[in-house]
Amino acid sequence: MNQQAKPEMQYTTSQGSYTMGEEPYLLTPGPLTTAASTKAAMLKDWGSWDDDFKNITAEIRSRLIAMCGGQGTYDCVPMQGSGTFAVEAALASFVPKGGKVLVLMNGAYGKRAAKILDYIGRDHVDLDKGDYLPPMPEEVDAVLAEDPSISHVLAVHCETSSGILNPLKGISDVTHARGRKLIVDSMSAFGAVPVTVDEIPFEALVSSANKCIEGVPGFGFVLAKKDALEVAKGNSHSLSLDLHDQWVYMNSTGQWRFTPPTHTVVAFLEALRLHEAEGGVEGRLKRYSQNRDVLVNGMEKMGFVPLLDKMWLSPIITTFFSPNDENFDFNRFYNEIKSRGYIIYPGKLTEAESFRIGFIGALDKSVMEGVLNAIAESCAAMGVTQCGPPAGVK
Ligand SMILES: *Cc1c(COP(=O)(O)O)cnc(C)c1O
Numbered sequence: 108m109n110q111q112a113k114p115e116m117q118y119t120t121s122q123g124s125y126t127m128g129e130e131p132y133l134l135t136p137g138p139l140t141t142a143a144s145t146k147a148a149m150l151k152d153w154g155s156w157d158d159d160f161k162n163i164t165a166e167i168r169s170r171l172i173a174m175c176g177g178q179g180t181y182d183c184v185p186m187q188g189s190g191t192f193a194v195e196a197a198l199a200s201f202v203p204k205g206g207k208v209l210v211l212m213n214g215a216y217g218k219r220a221a222k223i224l225d226y227i228g229r230d231h232v233d234l235d236k237g238d239y240l241p242p243m244p245e246e247v248d249a250v251l252a253e254d255p256s257i258s259h260v261l262a263v264h265c266e267t268s269s270g271i272l273n274p275l276k277g278i279s280d281v282t283h284a285r286g287r288k289l290i291v292d293s294m295s296a297f298g299a300v301p302v303t304v305d306e307i308p309f310e311a312l313v314s315s316a317n318k319c320i321e322g323v324p325g326f327g328f329v330l331a332k333k334d335a336l337e338v339a340k341g342n343s344h345s346l347s348l349d350l351h352d353q354w355v356y357m358n359s360t361g362q363w364r365f366t367p368p369t370h371t372v373v374a375f376l377e378a379l380r381l382h383e384a385e386g387g388v389e390g391r392l393k394r395y396s397q398n399r400d401v402l403v404n405g406m407e408k409m410g411f412v413p414l415l416d417k418m419w420l421s422p423i424i425t426t427f428f429s430p431n432d433e434n435f436d437f438n439r440f441y442n443e444i445k446s447r448g449y450i451i452y453p454g455k456l457t458e459a460e461s462f463r464i465g466f467i468g469a470l471d472k473s474v475m476e477g478v479l480n481a482i483a484e485s486c487a488a489m490g491v492t493q494c495g496p497p498a499g500v501k
Contacts, residue, residue: 116143131445132474135452136267136295136424137317138324139468141378145322148377149370160369161361163376168328168357170379174388175312175330176303182336184354185328187368190294190315192348193327195223197290197311198261200339200350201331202229206258208290209234209250211242211278214268215455216292220261227344232257238456239269239414239426244277251285259310264293264300265421268455269414270463272300272421279307288335294318294327295423298382299391299467310335316371319391319423319467322378325371395422398466398475405479406464409486410494412501414461423467424452428496429460435491437462443485449478459500 116127133140153160168183175181186193198220202208206229210221213236224231234242234250242262251257260282265272275291282289288310293302298319302312311331316322329350336354343349347365356364385391399422403413406427414426429435437453437460444451454461464478486494 116147131448131450132470132478133450133468134465134470134478135450136463136465136467137315139317139321139465140470141321141323141374142381142469145374145377145381145469148374149323151370151373153369153373155367155369156362158361160367160372163373164357164363164367165361167372167376167379170383171328171330174298176305177330180333181304181330182333182354182358183328183330184336184350184357185326185363185367185372186348186350186353187326187363187365189324190313190318190327191219191223193313193315193329194220194292194294195227196327196343196345196348196350196353197313197329197331198223198229199227199343199345199348201288201290201311201335201342202259203342204229207231207254207256208259208261209247209254209257209287210261211236211247211263211273213237213240213242213271213273214263214266216263216266216268216294217261220263220292231261238458239271239419241271241273241419242278244274244281247278248281248285251281251287257287259288259290261290261292264291264302265296265423267295267424269426270421270424271415271419272296272423275302276307279309283308295467296421298388299395299422301388301392316375316378319395320375320378320382321468322375323371325368326375392422394471395466397472398422398470399425401472401475402464402466402479405475406482409479409483412495414456414459414501424463424465426454426456426461426463428500429454429462430486430491430494431497431500432491432493434489436489439489440485440491443488444478444481447481447484449474449481451478459496 208231291312297314315327317324339351452463
């Protein structure tokens, strides 16, 4: 049971009665398990035009700018929708119609960025490293050297499909040395993996409410150079996703252009304050890294094998190969673990059967120990004794 929940927090709805915190832990890359006070912040209705709500929006924006050290030269533009809406908004607003993007791909989210560029009619070239290899700075440099028409590089910080933490600093260095602009999808890393603009002077960085800051879903946000926001006018093909327009309107009125997800926004401010109380990015990185170490070591002891070499394992999520045991069945495994109070995540590899376990959300080491027990019991219940992958997979 989620310890932060107070026992008196019981609710009755048409879908039944429940006690806050009794739901299974989400070991997923978001939506994720949130703190009780983050959920409690949503039990109030807000007028989107009211000064109290405007102040909340303003506080969120300035806290996010401070998180990347961007005070003065960067601004923060929140955007309604899931994270992908914000990625699409950033690509449409910052890549001019005649621009060309080098998309660094090693999983589903790099592929999705390329698909967005196809939809919105922006030219792109892809450096595709497959399922689990990082795009290395030397390779990026070589592509940029060969093609001066590339204006932007799109990098995925943590590729959530495998859990790999890509070498963002090196990619940033070569991109800027070649005079190109960097757009970062840091959806699943921002808030837990340090990114500061003095080290990584990105043009724009995109993240969302329901990842490492531990809010609930409903909006994304873009941190961007003010200069880039200025010149983005007229680039977007879409009214609702036009970041320049949202930025100008928000700065002049304090409001979102169209209906904001008010409850989500208020919950997010609570999540940001909890983030600060935990010691900011450093504090969060420490807890997530500990979660990863406890979980990965425990899994290896049982014989499970992670997809990635240790140096590329993010503190966000890890992919494990499915056991090469005839009694293993993912759906049964999932449901056995769920019945013990934990939700894991299916794999997204093209070449081998796999599953993923996340470390982010209001979870600590004791939750990781709990899921390890649940996995051991589930294997026993299924008669799975051999937890490693088939020979030759790794
Ligand atoms: C979660 C995530 C997104 C956005 O996904 P949505 O389902 O639209 O919220 C984008 N990129 C990465 C790397 C992610 O982890």
